[in-house]
Amino acid sequence: MKTNNRMIRINDEIKREVSEILRSGMKDPRIGVITSVLKVETTNDLKYCKVFISILGDDDKKKEVMSVLEKACGFVRKEIARKINLRNTPEFKFILDDSLEYSIRMSKLIDEVTAKDNENREQ
Numbered sequence: 001m002k003t004n005n006r007m008i009r010i011n012d013e014i015k016r017e018v019s020e021i022l023r024s025g026m027k028d029p030r031i032g033v034i035t036s037v038l039k040v041e042t043t044n045d046l047k048y049c050k051v052f053i054s055i056l057g058d059d060d061k062k063k064e065v066m067s068v069l070e071k072a073c074g075f076v077r078k079e080i081a082r083k084i085n086l087r088n089t090p091e092f093k094f095i096l097d098d099s100l101e102y103s104i105r106m107s108k109l110i111d112e113v114t115a116k117d118n119e120n121r122e123q
Contacts, residue, residue: 007042013084015040018051018092021079030068034061038097042090049090052097062096069094 019037039052053069055062069076073092081089 007044010046010084010086011040011042014042014049014080014090015051017080017083018076021076025079026072026075028068028072030064035065036100038100046086046088046090049092051092051094053094054097054100056101066094066096 015037018040022031022035022037034056036054037051038054040049041052042049053066055065057065073094076092077089080086080092
């Protein structure tokens with residue numbers, strides 16, 4: 001499905017505002033600097049919005065932060081409605097995205113293989 005310029009602008013604005021809400025609007029200390037918004041996908045009718053979140057840390061920390069975010073959906077929706085003038089304010093669903101951690105792990109593995117390959121060539 002083709003995304004038009006309006007939806008791209010709305011997604012970018014929602015991403016920016018949700019990031020700001022998570023950084024400074026929420027008082028919960030469990031959501032810290034290690035939580036970041038990677039991507040936002042809003043349906044064309046503005047009823048639903050998927051927010052892809054990256055959380056650096058162990059699995060217990062991820063579960064704890066995702067639990068907090070699921071409980072804070074109403075607060076986030078209220079703040080977005082206050083900050084962005086939309087006809088419909090979407091319902092938010094936070095989705096954990098591990099692609100950042102995966103890419104860091106792959107980068108380390110590639111570096112290790114490259115270092116071993118260089119050692120073998122020198123011998």
